[in-house]
Amino acid sequence: MMLVYDHPLSPYGQKVKIALAEKGVPFETRLPDAIGSGASSGEFQLASPRGEVPALIDGDAHVFDSTIILEYIEERWPEPPLLPAAPLERARVRMLEDVMDTHFEAITWGLSELRNFGRGEGPLAEGMFERGLSQLARWFDWLAGELGSRTWFNGERFGWADLCVVPFVNGAVGFGAAPTGALAGWLDRANARPSVIACTRAAAAVAFDSEAVSLDAVRNAMEQGLFKREYRDHRLEWMVKSGGLEIVADGLTKSNIRFIDPFPVQT
Secondary structure, eight states, X not given: XXXXXXXXXXXXXXXHHHHHHHHTOOEEEEOOTTTTTTOOOHHHHXXXXXXXXXXXXXTTEEEESHXXXXXXXXXXXXXXXXXXXXXXXXHHHHHHHHHIXXXXXXXXXXXXXHHTSOOSXXXXXXXXXXXXXXXXXXXXXXXXXXXXXXXXXXXXSOOHHHHHHHHHHHHHHTTTOOOOHHXXXXXXXXXXXXXXXXXXXXXXHHHHHHTTSOHHHHHHHHHTTSSOEEOOTHHHHHHHHTTOHHHHHHXXXXXXXXXXXXXXXXX
């Protein structure tokens, strides 16, 4: 059975699970041990030397990074195809995925840092949160333009582009940023698909269970450097450009943010 190391709240993991479901490929999911600590070991480390979800294990194959996993899935199970047929359309879809994985995700991740993990406080956090919502509104305008008159971002049917957009837009909605017009209609259609419903239900279940866990306990673990959040690439850029440089400096001092180290040698 295909194994996907995953966290139900990860939009990157949701991309992979939606793709597998749309292909009709059976799989099971597993939450890595010590997730959030910045440490990984065993089979998960072998599959994902960056210590990130998702990671896919297919027999002897170990694949990390959601985009590379999607490419593996598409080549391993070509039917039904998730990518459009024309080269230019494929490029358009891949560019859309890149935007969502980087620029868009950085904002929703940053809003989670502020609201769920208590980064910053008072006017600093409030101002950054409002800037994030304003940025999301502008990205919604861009997405609406990319959708245009299409039923799906992918074209005539749901595919790669749609599964790469819907987890991130749903994440934005969770922070009170809701799309309107044609983009809202697309979101309703995407959220009605069984593959997406399964992911949103799993995410909701984890979010509900998390309410039983004291946020004070999580923040206390962060203060002690026992819980680390990954600050790399566009996430770090968003923090700095949105006014959170002191949050980054504080996280470095308390060792509750992490970056990627050289990969361990596999034996």
